[in-house]
Amino acid sequence: MNTIHPQPVIQVRKDKSISRGEFLSLLRTYNCFCEDKKNLQLTYYDNNGKMVLEGLLDISWGVHQPIRLQMNDEKSTPSSRAIQSPDPVTNKRGMTRWGELDNLCNIAEQEEEAEQEVEEQETTQQLVFESSTLKPKRNREPESSNLIRTRSDASLVKMRVKDQAVSAAQKARRHRFSINGHFYNYKTSIFTPTKGFVTTVRINSTLTTQEVIALLLQKFKIENDPNDFALYVVHASEEKKKLKRTAFPLWERLLHGPSRKIVKIFLMDKDAEEISIDVAQYIKFELPVLEAILQKLNEEEEKHIRNTHLRYKVEKTSLIRQLQRRMIVRAETSV
Known part of the structure; x- marks a missing residue:
C-alpha cells in the first residue's frame, strides 16, 4: 500500500x-x-x-x-410587468432587490417614484385618524342630516401596498453590494x-x-x-x-x-x-533635507563622470604612444 x-x-x-x-x-x-x-x-x-x-x-x-461596476449579476430576473405592477399578495416587497433587474436604470426610476409616493403619503397623513373608526378628527359640530364620507377599505389597502413598496425600496438600497459605501448607481457606476x-x-x-x-x-x-x-x-x-x-x-x-x-x-x-x-529610505525626509541629499548626489555624479573621463583619457594617450613607438620601430627595420 x-x-x-x-x-x-x-x-x-x-x-x-x-x-x-x-x-x-x-x-x-x-x-x-x-x-x-x-x-x-x-x-x-x-x-x-x-x-x-x-x-x-x-x-x-x-x-x-476608474473602475466600472457591472449593471447586474447572475441572479434570475423577473419580468418587467411584475416589477411595474406589484401584487400585494404574490409580491409583497413591491420591488425586487438589486441584481434582479435587467437594467438598473429602472431601479433609479422606481426609487424616484417611491420618493414621490413618500412625499404624497406624508401630505396625506397630515390628517390624524382616530384609532377606532379610522376617520379624520374634526371639531364637534351640530348634528346634521348629511353623513361624513369615510375612507374605503380599498384606499386603505392601496396605502398599505405603497408603504410596503417604499420600505422594500429602502431595504434594497441598504442591502446592495458596495465598495467602501459606494452603491451602484447608473449615473455614477x-x-x-x-x-x-x-x-x-x-x-x-x-x-x-x-x-x-x-x-x-x-x-x-x-x-x-x-x-x-x-x-x-x-x-x-x-x-x-x-x-x-x-x-x-x-x-x-x-x-x-x-x-x-x-x-x-x-x-x-x-x-x-x-x-x-x-x-x-529617503522618502520620509523633509523637503530641504531631500534637496541637500539630491545636491550631494549630483556633485558625486559629476565627480565620478570627471574621474571616468580622465581615466579613459589617460588610457587613450598611453595607447596612442604605444602605437607610435611600434610604427617607428617597423619603419627603421624596413630601411
Whole structure:
C-alpha cells in the first residue's frame, strides 16, 4: 500500500523554499498575532503530499484608474410587468432587490417614484385618524342630516401596498453590494475606490496573483480587465515591490509576517512604479533635507563622470604612444 508523505521542503516561490519546521513556526507566529481576530487566522492541509494554505487575504485599494461596476449579476430576473405592477399578495416587497433587474436604470426610476409616493403619503397623513373608526378628527359640530364620507377599505389597502413598496425600496438600497459605501448607481457606476480601503478575499496558496485579482474583481462585480491591475507588497518604509503574475499572494503574506503596519498588499495599476529600498529610505525626509541629499548626489555624479573621463583619457594617450613607438620601430627595420 502506497502512503503519501508530506513534503520535507515546501516551495513558496520559484526561487525560494522553506522546510516544514520553518513553515510551522511561521504559521504559529501568524495565528498567535491574529488571536484576537480568528477570521484572519490561516489553516493548512495536505493535498496529495503538497502543503496548501487557506484563509483570508486582506488587500488594500490603491488604483488610480476608474473602475466600472457591472449593471447586474447572475441572479434570475423577473419580468418587467411584475416589477411595474406589484401584487400585494404574490409580491409583497413591491420591488425586487438589486441584481434582479435587467437594467438598473429602472431601479433609479422606481426609487424616484417611491420618493414621490413618500412625499404624497406624508401630505396625506397630515390628517390624524382616530384609532377606532379610522376617520379624520374634526371639531364637534351640530348634528346634521348629511353623513361624513369615510375612507374605503380599498384606499386603505392601496396605502398599505405603497408603504410596503417604499420600505422594500429602502431595504434594497441598504442591502446592495458596495465598495467602501459606494452603491451602484447608473449615473455614477464609474468611480475610483478610496485609497487604503481594506477588503478581504478568501483564497488558498495555490492561487496565483492574476487568479486572486480576478477573484477580487468578481467579488465586487467589477467589469475591468484583471490584466489592468497588479498586486504590490508595500512596506512601512515605503518600499514597493510588484508581485509576479505567477507568485502566490498567500505565501507572500505568510513570509512577510502578520503585521499590517509593517507590510500591506495593495491592488494597483499594472504600470505603478516600484520603489527600491535604497530610494525608500529617503522618502520620509523633509523637503530641504531631500534637496541637500539630491545636491550631494549630483556633485558625486559629476565627480565620478570627471574621474571616468580622465581615466579613459589617460588610457587613450598611453595607447596612442604605444602605437607610435611600434610604427617607428617597423619603419627603421624596413630601411
